[in-house]
Amino acid sequence: MSELQELTAAVEKGNRKEAIRLTNLLIEAGMPPMDIVETGLVPAMSNVGEKFKNNEIFVPEMLIAARAMKEAMAIIQPLLTAAGIKPKYTAIIGTVQGDLHDIGKNLVAMMLKGANFNVIDIGTNVPPEKFVAAAKEHEAQLVGLSALLTTTMPAMKTTVEAFRTAGLNTVKIMIGGAPITQEFADEIGADGYSPDAASAVDLANKMVAA
Numbered sequence: 001m002s003e004l005q006e007l008t009a010a011v012e013k014g015n016r017k018e019a020i021r022l023t024n025l026l027i028e029a030g031m032p033p034m035d036i037v038e039t040g041l042v043p044a045m046s047n048v049g050e051k052f053k054n055n056e057i058f059v060p061e062m063l064i065a066a067r068a069m070k071e072a073m074a075i076i077q078p079l080l081t082a083a084g085i086k087p088k089y090t091a092i093i094g095t096v097q098g099d100l101h102d103i104g105k106n107l108v109a110m111m112l113k114g115a116n117f118n119v120i121d122i123g124t125n126v127p128p129e130k131f132v133a134a135a136k137e138h139e140a141q142l143v144g145l146s147a148l149l150t151t152t153m154p155a156m157k158t159t160v161e162a163f164r165t166a167g168l169n170t171v172k173i174m175i176g177g178a179p180i181t182q183e184f185a186d187e188i189g190a191d192g193y194s195p196d197a198a199s200a201v202d203l204a205n206k207m208v209a210a
């Protein structure tokens, strides 16, 4: 098994110490940090999701795996963040009301920081009015909404509507998360959708420049 495969296995099993050790090892070996995320860490969560769906594992195992993933990501985060240049744009990011999943959202936040956005992460289970208040307070150009549950997708619609009602029409809203599609984004009037963290950065740059 390669070290990358070992990392995937360690995160899947929720073995935090191994996940940290292998992440550091791969960094020292010169692997680009984003490659570690995309080819080592993210596949672990896909496997976990598959096993959960098949009733091979349950919520506690999912939680332990998520914690191992987060600790590995915490090592990678500083390496992705650009040093010293003053950010030009501010983005608010959060997971919508009713939804506690934050790994994907954190990844998008990390990537945006790396692309020199000033990112204000307002956490999970965020009600629409909190998104609106944060965008006003920080004079954000961009808002990112994350949802991982089909049952919380309607909260994205309510959040987009809250922005429109508040008259914040210049704030661009991008959405994402495993069950989200471009079709859904169009349906609820979001300005953009992206399937992953890397393309979220391209989308964000396009949206703020428009």
Ligand code: B12
Pocket: 042, 045, 046, 048, 049, 050, 052, 053, 059, 060, 062, 063, 066, 098, 099, 100, 101, 102, 103, 104, 105, 107, 108, 143, 144, 145, 146, 147, 148, 149, 150, 151, 174, 175, 176, 177, 178, 179, 193, 194, 195, 196, 197, 198, 200
């Ligand atoms: C880890 C996990 C959990 C952990 C979350 C820990 C945490 N801190 O996040 C815990 C154990 C808490 C959990 C709980 C639950 N979970 Co869960 N969970 C997962 C799991 C295995 C992985 C999610 C993940 O982190 N993926 C890795 C990240 C990197 O991927 P991602 O989130 O998709 O993000 C990427 C893109 O989507 C995109 N993206 C994400 N957000 C955004 C935002 C923007 C703006 C943009 C542009 C892009 C973007 O970019 C990211 C990076 O590339 C998924 C399975 C899966 N394959 O998704 C199930 C899954 C999402 N969970 C599921 C369920 C059912 C639940 C529970 C209801 C279980 C229960 N019975 O209690 C609860 C709900 C709790 C709640 N209210 O939120 C189901 C959802 C089914 C559905 N269709 O609705 C899934 C799909 C599992 C399954 N196969 O059944 N879960």
